[in-house]
Amino acid sequence: MTVVQDRSVRRVPATAVAGTCAVLLAAGMASSSRVGPVDLPLGQLVTAVWERVTVGLEPLTLQERLVTEHRIPRILLAAVIGAVLAVAGCVLQALTRNPLADPSILGGTSGASLGAVAMIVAGASGPLSVTAAAFVGAGCGFAATLALAWRGGGVSPLRLVLAGIAVSYLLSALTSMVVFRADDDRRLRSALFWQLGSVADASWGSLFVPSVLMIAGVVVLMLRARRLDALSYGDLTATALGVSPQRLRAEMFVITSLLTGAAVALAGGIGFVALVVPHAVRLLAGPRHSSLVPLAALAGAAFLVWADLVGRVVAPPSEVPLGVVTALVGAPIFALLIAGRMRDELA
Secondary structure, three states: OHHHHHHHHHOOOHHHHHHHHHHHHHHHHHHHHHOOOOOOOHHHHHHHHHHHHHHOOOOOOHHHHHHHHHHHHHHHHHHHHHHHHHHHHHHHHHHHOOOOOOOOOOOHHHHHHHHHHHHHHHOOOOHHHHHHHHHHHHHHHHHHHHHHHOEOOEOOHHHHHHHHHHHHHHHHHHHHHHHHOOOOHHHHHHHHHHHHOOOOOOOHHHHHHHHHHHHHHHHHHHHOHHHHHHHOOOHHHHHHOOOOHHHHHHHHHHHHHHHHHHHHHHHOOOOOHHHHHHHHHHHHHOOOHHHHHHHHHHHHHHHHHHHHHHHHHOOOOOOOOHHHHHHHHHHHHHHHHHHHHHHHHHO
Protein backbone atom coordinates (compact mmCIF):
# COMPACT_ATOMS: atom_id res chain seq x y z
CA MET A 1 0.00 0.00 0.00
CA THR A 2 2.85 2.37 0.82
CA VAL A 3 4.55 1.65 -2.47
CA VAL A 4 1.39 2.38 -4.44
CA GLN A 5 0.92 5.73 -2.70
CA ASP A 6 4.55 6.74 -3.26
CA ARG A 7 4.34 5.90 -6.95
CA SER A 8 1.08 7.76 -7.39
CA VAL A 9 2.64 10.87 -5.87
CA ARG A 10 5.86 10.63 -7.85
CA ARG A 11 4.00 10.30 -11.16
CA VAL A 12 3.26 14.03 -11.01
CA PRO A 13 5.13 15.33 -14.09
CA ALA A 14 8.07 17.58 -13.38
CA THR A 15 6.72 20.03 -15.97
CA ALA A 16 3.46 20.31 -14.00
CA VAL A 17 5.34 20.98 -10.76
CA ALA A 18 7.58 23.51 -12.51
CA GLY A 19 4.61 25.24 -14.11
CA THR A 20 2.78 25.51 -10.80
CA CYS A 21 5.84 26.88 -9.02
CA ALA A 22 6.48 29.34 -11.86
CA VAL A 23 2.90 30.62 -11.68
CA LEU A 24 3.13 30.98 -7.90
CA LEU A 25 6.45 32.81 -8.22
CA ALA A 26 5.14 35.16 -10.90
CA ALA A 27 1.96 35.84 -8.94
CA GLY A 28 3.93 36.47 -5.77
CA MET A 29 6.34 38.86 -7.49
CA ALA A 30 3.50 40.73 -9.20
CA SER A 31 1.49 41.00 -5.98
CA SER A 32 4.49 42.05 -3.92
CA SER A 33 5.45 44.74 -6.43
CA ARG A 34 1.96 46.27 -6.17
CA VAL A 35 1.36 45.99 -2.41
CA GLY A 36 2.30 49.05 -0.38
CA PRO A 37 1.52 52.72 0.12
CA VAL A 38 2.75 53.50 -3.41
CA ASP A 39 1.09 51.91 -6.43
CA LEU A 40 2.06 52.08 -10.09
CA PRO A 41 0.14 50.95 -13.18
CA LEU A 42 1.56 47.66 -14.40
CA GLY A 43 2.73 49.08 -17.73
CA GLN A 44 4.53 51.99 -16.08
CA LEU A 45 6.12 49.61 -13.56
CA VAL A 46 7.43 47.25 -16.25
CA THR A 47 8.81 50.16 -18.30
CA ALA A 48 10.56 51.70 -15.30
CA VAL A 49 12.16 48.41 -14.25
CA TRP A 50 13.24 47.60 -17.81
CA GLU A 51 14.89 50.99 -18.26
CA ARG A 52 16.57 50.72 -14.85
CA VAL A 53 18.02 47.26 -15.55
CA THR A 54 18.94 47.49 -19.24
CA VAL A 55 19.74 51.16 -19.81
CA GLY A 56 20.53 52.32 -16.28
CA LEU A 57 18.12 55.26 -16.42
CA GLU A 58 17.06 56.66 -13.08
CA PRO A 59 13.29 56.64 -12.36
CA LEU A 60 11.62 59.97 -13.07
CA THR A 61 8.95 60.14 -10.40
CA LEU A 62 9.04 59.51 -6.66
CA GLN A 63 6.62 56.60 -7.05
CA GLU A 64 8.87 54.96 -9.63
CA ARG A 65 11.91 55.45 -7.39
CA LEU A 66 10.23 53.87 -4.39
CA VAL A 67 9.09 50.85 -6.37
CA THR A 68 12.12 50.24 -8.57
CA GLU A 69 14.85 51.17 -6.07
CA HIS A 70 13.41 49.46 -2.99
CA ARG A 71 10.53 47.10 -3.69
CA ILE A 72 11.85 45.33 -6.80
CA PRO A 73 15.33 44.58 -5.37
CA ARG A 74 13.64 43.25 -2.25
CA ILE A 75 11.51 40.85 -4.31
CA LEU A 76 14.48 39.67 -6.36
CA LEU A 77 16.61 39.14 -3.26
CA ALA A 78 13.85 37.09 -1.61
CA ALA A 79 13.58 34.91 -4.73
CA VAL A 80 17.35 34.35 -4.97
CA ILE A 81 17.75 33.49 -1.29
CA GLY A 82 14.73 31.19 -1.31
CA ALA A 83 16.19 29.29 -4.27
CA VAL A 84 19.63 29.09 -2.66
CA LEU A 85 18.37 27.79 0.68
CA ALA A 86 16.13 25.18 -0.95
CA VAL A 87 18.97 23.88 -3.12
CA ALA A 88 21.33 23.83 -0.14
CA GLY A 89 18.80 21.68 1.71
CA CYS A 90 18.55 19.26 -1.22
CA VAL A 91 22.32 18.89 -1.43
CA LEU A 92 22.89 18.40 2.30
CA GLN A 93 20.13 15.81 2.48
CA ALA A 94 21.78 13.93 -0.38
CA LEU A 95 25.28 14.15 1.09
CA THR A 96 24.17 12.88 4.48
CA ARG A 97 21.37 10.58 3.26
CA ASN A 98 19.28 12.20 5.99
CA PRO A 99 15.94 13.89 5.22
CA LEU A 100 16.33 16.13 8.29
CA ALA A 101 19.60 17.69 7.14
CA ASP A 102 19.64 21.38 6.34
CA PRO A 103 22.01 24.30 6.98
CA SER A 104 20.32 25.25 10.26
CA ILE A 105 20.33 21.74 11.72
CA LEU A 106 23.92 21.03 10.66
CA GLY A 107 25.33 24.22 12.17
CA GLY A 108 25.80 26.19 8.96
CA THR A 109 23.20 28.88 9.60
CA SER A 110 24.22 29.34 13.24
CA GLY A 111 27.89 29.59 12.25
CA ALA A 112 27.12 32.10 9.51
CA SER A 113 25.02 34.17 11.91
CA LEU A 114 27.82 34.17 14.49
CA GLY A 115 30.36 35.36 11.92
CA ALA A 116 28.09 38.09 10.55
CA VAL A 117 26.96 39.33 13.98
CA ALA A 118 30.55 39.39 15.27
CA MET A 119 31.58 41.53 12.31
CA ILE A 120 28.66 43.91 12.77
CA VAL A 121 29.26 44.34 16.51
CA ALA A 122 32.96 44.91 15.81
CA GLY A 123 32.00 47.77 13.49
CA ALA A 124 33.05 46.22 10.16
CA SER A 125 29.59 46.24 8.60
CA GLY A 126 30.60 46.42 4.92
CA PRO A 127 28.85 43.88 2.69
CA LEU A 128 32.08 42.13 1.67
CA SER A 129 33.41 41.79 5.21
CA VAL A 130 30.07 40.55 6.56
CA THR A 131 29.70 38.08 3.69
CA ALA A 132 33.24 36.76 4.22
CA ALA A 133 32.68 36.38 7.95
CA ALA A 134 29.37 34.61 7.38
CA PHE A 135 31.02 32.26 4.88
CA VAL A 136 33.83 31.41 7.30
CA GLY A 137 31.30 30.91 10.09
CA ALA A 138 29.16 28.59 7.98
CA GLY A 139 32.19 26.52 7.02
CA CYS A 140 33.32 26.28 10.64
CA GLY A 141 29.83 25.23 11.72
CA PHE A 142 29.68 22.46 9.14
CA ALA A 143 33.23 21.36 9.95
CA ALA A 144 32.52 21.22 13.69
CA THR A 145 29.41 19.13 13.10
CA LEU A 146 31.27 16.68 10.87
CA ALA A 147 34.18 16.42 13.30
CA LEU A 148 31.85 15.74 16.22
CA ALA A 149 29.83 13.14 14.27
CA TRP A 150 32.82 11.33 12.70
CA ARG A 151 33.34 7.88 14.19
CA GLY A 152 35.05 4.79 12.79
CA GLY A 153 35.83 6.33 9.43
CA GLY A 154 32.25 7.39 8.69
CA VAL A 155 29.24 9.44 9.72
CA SER A 156 25.85 7.98 10.58
CA PRO A 157 22.70 10.06 9.95
CA LEU A 158 21.68 9.93 13.62
CA ARG A 159 25.10 11.10 14.85
CA LEU A 160 25.15 13.85 12.27
CA VAL A 161 21.78 15.26 13.35
CA LEU A 162 22.64 15.05 17.05
CA ALA A 163 26.03 16.66 16.48
CA GLY A 164 24.45 19.37 14.35
CA ILE A 165 21.90 20.18 17.04
CA ALA A 166 24.65 20.44 19.66
CA VAL A 167 26.82 22.67 17.47
CA SER A 168 23.85 24.85 16.50
CA TYR A 169 22.90 25.43 20.13
CA LEU A 170 26.50 26.28 21.02
CA LEU A 171 26.92 28.72 18.15
CA SER A 172 23.52 30.30 18.85
CA ALA A 173 24.55 30.82 22.48
CA LEU A 174 27.80 32.45 21.38
CA THR A 175 25.85 34.71 19.01
CA SER A 176 23.56 35.76 21.87
CA MET A 177 26.61 36.57 23.99
CA VAL A 178 28.06 38.73 21.23
CA VAL A 179 24.75 40.57 20.84
CA PHE A 180 24.45 41.00 24.61
CA ARG A 181 27.86 42.66 24.80
CA ALA A 182 27.12 45.13 21.99
CA ASP A 183 27.39 48.66 23.42
CA ASP A 184 26.06 50.55 20.43
CA ASP A 185 22.30 50.71 19.80
CA ARG A 186 22.68 50.89 16.03
CA ARG A 187 24.96 47.86 15.95
CA LEU A 188 22.63 46.05 18.34
CA ARG A 189 19.67 46.58 16.02
CA SER A 190 21.73 45.46 13.02
CA ALA A 191 22.82 42.32 14.87
CA LEU A 192 19.23 41.49 15.83
CA PHE A 193 18.36 41.80 12.13
CA TRP A 194 20.58 38.84 11.30
CA GLN A 195 18.89 36.68 13.89
CA LEU A 196 15.32 37.46 12.75
CA GLY A 197 15.91 37.57 8.99
CA SER A 198 14.74 40.24 6.55
CA VAL A 199 15.23 41.47 2.99
CA ALA A 200 14.02 45.01 3.74
CA ASP A 201 17.46 46.54 3.16
CA ALA A 202 17.87 45.12 -0.34
CA SER A 203 19.19 47.46 -3.04
CA TRP A 204 20.50 47.12 -6.56
CA GLY A 205 24.04 47.81 -5.38
CA SER A 206 24.03 45.09 -2.73
CA LEU A 207 22.12 42.60 -4.87
CA PHE A 208 24.07 42.13 -8.09
CA VAL A 209 27.44 40.60 -7.17
CA PRO A 210 26.24 38.30 -4.35
CA SER A 211 23.30 37.15 -6.45
CA VAL A 212 25.58 36.27 -9.36
CA LEU A 213 27.84 34.29 -7.03
CA MET A 214 24.91 32.43 -5.47
CA ILE A 215 23.29 31.67 -8.81
CA ALA A 216 26.63 30.34 -10.11
CA GLY A 217 26.87 28.09 -7.05
CA VAL A 218 23.36 26.77 -7.64
CA VAL A 219 24.20 26.04 -11.28
CA VAL A 220 27.30 24.08 -10.21
CA LEU A 221 25.17 22.04 -7.82
CA MET A 222 22.68 21.32 -10.60
CA LEU A 223 25.53 20.06 -12.78
CA ARG A 224 26.42 17.58 -10.01
CA ALA A 225 22.89 16.14 -9.92
CA ARG A 226 23.85 12.73 -11.34
CA ARG A 227 26.68 12.34 -8.85
CA LEU A 228 24.31 13.19 -6.01
CA ASP A 229 21.96 10.48 -7.29
CA ALA A 230 24.83 7.98 -7.17
CA LEU A 231 25.80 9.06 -3.65
CA SER A 232 22.24 8.56 -2.40
CA TYR A 233 22.68 4.79 -2.96
CA GLY A 234 25.70 4.67 -0.64
CA ASP A 235 29.44 5.18 -0.90
CA LEU A 236 30.17 1.73 -2.33
CA THR A 237 27.66 2.12 -5.15
CA ALA A 238 28.87 5.66 -5.87
CA THR A 239 32.48 4.43 -6.09
CA ALA A 240 31.45 1.64 -8.45
CA LEU A 241 29.78 4.25 -10.66
CA GLY A 242 32.98 6.29 -10.82
CA VAL A 243 32.12 8.90 -8.18
CA SER A 244 34.53 9.69 -5.35
CA PRO A 245 32.33 10.15 -2.25
CA GLN A 246 34.99 11.96 -0.22
CA ARG A 247 35.87 14.39 -3.00
CA LEU A 248 32.20 15.04 -3.83
CA ARG A 249 31.28 15.66 -0.18
CA ALA A 250 34.19 18.05 0.30
CA GLU A 251 33.31 19.97 -2.86
CA MET A 252 29.60 20.14 -2.04
CA PHE A 253 30.18 21.17 1.58
CA VAL A 254 32.42 24.04 0.45
CA ILE A 255 29.86 25.27 -2.08
CA THR A 256 27.00 24.85 0.39
CA SER A 257 28.97 26.80 2.99
CA LEU A 258 29.49 29.61 0.49
CA LEU A 259 25.81 29.69 -0.43
CA THR A 260 24.67 29.58 3.19
CA GLY A 261 27.13 32.27 4.24
CA ALA A 262 26.11 34.59 1.41
CA ALA A 263 22.39 34.04 2.08
CA VAL A 264 22.75 34.72 5.81
CA ALA A 265 24.96 37.76 5.16
CA LEU A 266 22.28 39.26 2.93
CA ALA A 267 19.11 38.29 4.78
CA GLY A 268 19.97 36.93 8.22
CA GLY A 269 18.87 33.60 9.63
CA ILE A 270 15.87 32.18 7.78
CA GLY A 271 14.76 28.71 8.79
CA PHE A 272 12.57 25.94 7.38
CA VAL A 273 13.04 26.84 3.70
CA ALA A 274 15.90 24.36 3.28
CA LEU A 275 13.99 21.73 5.24
CA VAL A 276 10.39 21.98 4.03
CA VAL A 277 10.77 22.85 0.33
CA PRO A 278 12.98 19.85 -0.64
CA HIS A 279 10.58 17.50 1.20
CA ALA A 280 7.53 18.89 -0.57
CA VAL A 281 9.14 18.80 -4.01
CA ARG A 282 10.53 15.31 -3.44
CA LEU A 283 7.07 14.00 -2.55
CA LEU A 284 5.64 15.43 -5.77
CA ALA A 285 8.42 14.97 -8.33
CA GLY A 286 10.50 12.14 -6.92
CA PRO A 287 14.09 11.92 -5.67
CA ARG A 288 16.07 12.34 -8.91
CA HIS A 289 18.29 15.36 -8.39
CA SER A 290 18.31 16.31 -12.06
CA SER A 291 14.72 17.45 -11.56
CA LEU A 292 14.67 17.86 -7.77
CA VAL A 293 17.37 20.57 -7.61
CA PRO A 294 15.90 22.99 -10.21
CA LEU A 295 12.34 22.39 -8.98
CA ALA A 296 13.39 23.03 -5.39
CA ALA A 297 15.10 26.26 -6.48
CA LEU A 298 11.92 27.42 -8.19
CA ALA A 299 9.71 26.38 -5.28
CA GLY A 300 12.04 27.97 -2.73
CA ALA A 301 11.99 31.25 -4.62
CA ALA A 302 8.18 31.25 -4.73
CA PHE A 303 7.92 30.30 -1.05
CA LEU A 304 10.17 33.11 0.20
CA VAL A 305 8.62 35.76 -2.04
CA TRP A 306 5.18 34.92 -0.65
CA ALA A 307 6.54 34.74 2.91
CA ASP A 308 8.02 38.22 2.54
CA LEU A 309 4.71 39.51 1.18
CA VAL A 310 2.81 38.01 4.12
CA GLY A 311 5.24 39.59 6.55
CA ARG A 312 4.63 42.99 4.99
CA VAL A 313 0.82 42.91 5.00
CA VAL A 314 -0.14 40.86 8.08
CA ALA A 315 0.48 43.59 10.67
CA PRO A 316 0.73 47.01 8.96
CA PRO A 317 2.40 49.45 9.27
CA SER A 318 5.07 47.29 10.93
CA GLU A 319 6.60 44.20 9.32
CA VAL A 320 6.86 40.68 10.69
CA PRO A 321 10.47 39.44 10.30
CA LEU A 322 10.92 37.03 7.43
CA GLY A 323 12.39 34.29 9.62
CA VAL A 324 9.32 34.44 11.86
CA VAL A 325 6.97 34.02 8.88
CA THR A 326 8.87 31.06 7.45
CA ALA A 327 8.85 29.36 10.85
CA LEU A 328 5.12 29.95 11.39
CA VAL A 329 4.32 28.62 7.92
CA GLY A 330 7.03 25.98 7.61
CA ALA A 331 6.55 24.25 10.96
CA PRO A 332 2.90 23.21 10.34
CA ILE A 333 3.72 22.14 6.78
CA PHE A 334 6.63 20.04 7.99
CA ALA A 335 4.43 18.50 10.70
CA LEU A 336 1.86 17.54 8.06
CA LEU A 337 4.57 15.99 5.88
CA ILE A 338 5.86 13.95 8.81
CA ALA A 339 2.33 12.85 9.72
CA GLY A 340 1.72 11.75 6.14
CA ARG A 341 4.96 9.74 6.11
CA MET A 342 4.04 8.03 9.37
CA ARG A 343 0.58 7.12 8.07
CA ASP A 344 2.15 5.60 4.95
CA GLU A 345 4.63 3.57 7.00
CA LEU A 346 1.93 2.26 9.32
CA ALA A 347 -0.51 1.47 6.49
